[in-house]
Amino acid sequence: MVYQMLMNGALAGLIYVIMALGFTMIFGIMRIVNFAHGEFYMIGAFVVLLLFGSLGLPFFAAVLAGGVAAAVLGMVLERLLFRRLVHDEMPGMIMSLAVAIILKSLGLITFGPAEHTVPRPFTGTWQAFGAVAPWDRTVVAICALIILAIFYLFLKHSRLGLAMKAVAQDPETASLMGVKSGQIYRAAFGVACLLAGLAGALMAPIYNVGPYMGEMPMLKAFVVVILGGLGSILGAVVGGLLLGLSEAFLSTLLSPLAALIASFAMVLIVVIVRPNGLLGRTAR
Amino acid sequence: MRKTYLAYLIVAALATLPWVVGGRYVFHVATMITIMIPLALSLNLMLKVGQLSLAQAAFMGIGAYGAVLLTMRLDFPPMLSVFAGGLLAAATAAICGPVFLRIKGVYFALLTFAFGQIVNLVFQEWTSLFGGNSGIYGIPKLSVFGMRFSTTQHYYLFGLVFCAVCYVALRLLERSEIGRIFQALKEDETLSRSLGSNALAWRVAAFVGSALIAGIAGGIYGFYIGFLSPDAFTFWLSVDLIVMNVVGGATSVLGPVLGAIFIVPLPEFLREARAFQLLIYGVVLIIFLVLIKDGLVTLFERRKPG
């Protein structure tokens, strides 16, 4: 049972990580708490519903398209709406709420209130140490790991990635060093929405697809990011896995309610004791 | 200055409108406005000390459940319960405040968000006390000096009085020395503290005051609607309060009042739009964020220099 719980937790946690990464990045670079992050997840899922579910395109092509669609929309919205509010925390937060409301209602108008199901591209299960893992979730987890690796390489080795890190750490110095912040913002928002879109696209066949599907992952990303520290990439990874595992263990051993309460209690405690997150620097 | 009076005039005219038009429906919408105005003002009070609180819905809920349960379980007179509910919310704020308000900026918003979620979970899960998701029904009507609030009109009048009290109180506060202190703390806390001001104590005071207002408004809501369930006090209510402050203008006390008057009836005008209602709400919000940054109130007030 322990192995099963570990397996369940890891599979769930990896998706939290992908969601949280984009969320934390937008905050780190633009100081915007993006409440619309879950809606980009929804967009990715809807694209898969259309391309894979209805038109029968290959699954991975649909997933990529979902990510790209979310990214493009993200970049457009960044330029039109968010750019003017960079580093202005409160209006930025409110703008993201407005965008969330609009995207959600567009989803509702286009796809109706009912939840849709996407056919499953992978079926069957595999076993290890007595733990069972369904193949579809495993594929999602593998994709999440690949995305994580690419994202890591992107941050570590690409010019753009390095520039993003510089802006996140110290926007003024970065701009003195010739980093064009506008480009960085667009890229950051684009990458963040790409990640959210990919997550939604990957999860589309696993959960149901509907206009309200973004709320839960958004809430999870929120919790993860606070645990790991707003703006911290490593924190998002650690926080996501921590949340996934703690949920898996607590809801199996106690109850889902206990898991839910524990996650918010962790948030309260972390914000009070270590406002910069478990991995954040303490000095402020 | 004169323009501000114009705003007062309009607000006063709108306040009498329900009697002109008549009918329970109009009174209902008007009553909901008078319940939301104090809530929007309670958020505004926190903004005055530079803290965005997402806990206002939770305080409203504590006030509502507190008041209703005091009357239904312990036979408190309803009117007393409304204020006791407010005190309950204020007490909660006084207990959490000294810990919460050490945290500033966006982290405070996140902290109060988590607090609101937990409070709502308690309402949902502690079914023996709060009735869970099915809620509490059969709540008696409010009454004062033996007179029962039997019609919507009574609640509207009561709400109107409470709005006026809150508005005047906050306006006096803003102009008093305390307003000066809040302004100083918001602008430069380090400097203010170096001059001897106990910033934490003042912020806690603002938090307690805002919880008191939100709690009383919650009590009025509970007795007026006659039914309570946790759905009414979610994060999205706090969001609505933010929207009211943004649309009305958070820099002034009049702003949230105008914001509530604009936002609360909006769904009623958009009833036919149904699915598009949410869309229009979002678009209105963006229009204000982009085009009318300091809110409706700027149409009536000259901006301060600097």
Next chain:
Amino acid sequence: MKNLLDVRGLSKRFGGLTAVSDISFSMKRGEIFGIIGPNGAGKTTLFNVIAGQHKASAGGVTFDERDISGYSSDAIARLGIGRTFQAVTVFKSETVAENLRRANVLRRRHNPLAVRSAAASEDRFRAVASFIGLGDHLDGVAGDLAYGLQKLLGVGMAMLIEPKLLLMDEPAAGLNPSEKREAGTLIRRLRDELGISILLIEHDMPLVMDVCDRILVMSQGAKVALDTPSEIKRDSRVIDAYLGDDYDFA
């Protein structure tokens, strides 16, 4: 009479970095006490620890016969330690009069339950304003004032909490020579006319040597020397500490 301020073995570490290491000194009442040292010597950190903005990693501070270690910055201010900041800190968008009024009300109603004593009269603002030479600028917006005048306003605001000790962080930085002379005069008048003891961080050597009774020299967080200005000028350790820095010991 006992010392006004006793700093005992004070240290402050940030992570692995030691900003202040084992500093001890005492100040007598009515003393003007200077702290000098090259940039990064830990002077401002020392101020922040004394004023309660940072918690000390080790050591303690006694002020006016009371152990104030671990007190919050506002509590320390209320006990009578005022301070001015290195970068000017005033409420820039408000008038000079409003700044002074705020300073007064912040101290007087330091918390929501503080007993309301009678409001200080306008006379007091005017007295303070004219003491610091801003009597003619009461209606001017603070942020529009010349740099030097803004610094004076900062001193005026700190005066309104009626401090026994004033911590001044580089009051002369950024001032022109004549303003510097006036700053020196002001520091002396604060002590002589109002009996306020002064703890002063300053890079301007002529000013420090001129006004201070004693001087603490810091380098890399540690104490290098503590003596009268005339002795300090002769101390080879001090000259070593400043080696490489082009300070004029005239």
Next chain:
Amino acid sequence: MNIRKLAVQLLVGISLTGLSIAGTLAEPIKIGVIAPLTGAGAQWGMAAAEGVKILAAETNANGGLDIGGEKHQVEVIAYDDKYQAADAVAAYNRLLNIDGAKYVFLVASASTLALKQNLEGDAVLGLTASVTDKAIDEGSNFMYRMLRPPVDYMPPFLDWVRDNVKERRVAIVNPNDETGWSQAQLTERLYKERGFEVLGIELYERAQQDFAPMVTKIQGLNVDIVELGSTSPATAGLIVRQARDLGYPGLFIKVGGTGAEAIVAGAGNEAAEGLVNVIFADRQNEGFRNLATEYEKAVGQQPNEYIVNFYDAANVLVQAIQKAGDADDAAKVAAAINDVLPIKSVQGGDLTLRGAGNREIMAPVYVGIIKGGQVAVVAEVK
């Protein structure tokens, strides 16, 4: 300046609606529907609203409602309550005050309970789909329930299960809310009374999507029946599928709710195979198919089963109004409900009046089994 324009608009808007009150003289009979038309519960709300609307349209097509020799059109006004009590009260006041409706259909429990007292005070007839036992009590004169509540259909349903299924070891799964809670207790008692072994009760959180931990726990109990209770169909689909993925081989039974098709859609044909579900409508039935066609024309999706109950209830209401001969007196109409029943449901079978205070309109309920992705009706619940 905008504010002035706005104020003018507000004034004009409100006074216009005021005028419209004056204009409602002896015109069509208005029936209100207060339901979640947006948000997660919209599929129920839309089915409710359309069910009533379809009946109204049919009545009007036949020349309208005959009251004392005079023909009246039936007009249906549906308002969104977003599952919120305050919105339900607003919608109710508007229906009463502006639209002049005397009859209200209700979907959500919150709205039903919030409006309960108002209905009695205003003498407005309410027909609710809420199964909470609090909806109707001794003081209720104007509230009717339009479908069979679980306490009524569950015992015979489980009798059928006992007689037709060999598995006996049960785990009960329900959402962690008041409804799920009380349903879990009721189900546990009823199963035990019929000789089943109830090995565990699992409550999950609303909006939960990942059931792997819960399934892991259930697997440990070694059960052969998972009872899905009042779980919503979309969520039930997720549970069924995740349970099958993790290797649960046993049977699924669902004693509550509607929407077996959504379970199949969520779980997949293979995983859902054999699931035993209580159903409120027989989709193969011609009456239902006609409703579904109409609904699809209007909304573009397949309707929830509820559409039958609302259509039937609207039919009962319209018949009762006609019988009472007075559209303005809801008390008379309520009394007339007694007289018009039993009548035929659109899918055949009788609608009868029974239950709490004799104010529950009992509609046919069926046992459905999922076979090859289709819901096959195998028996009617007695």
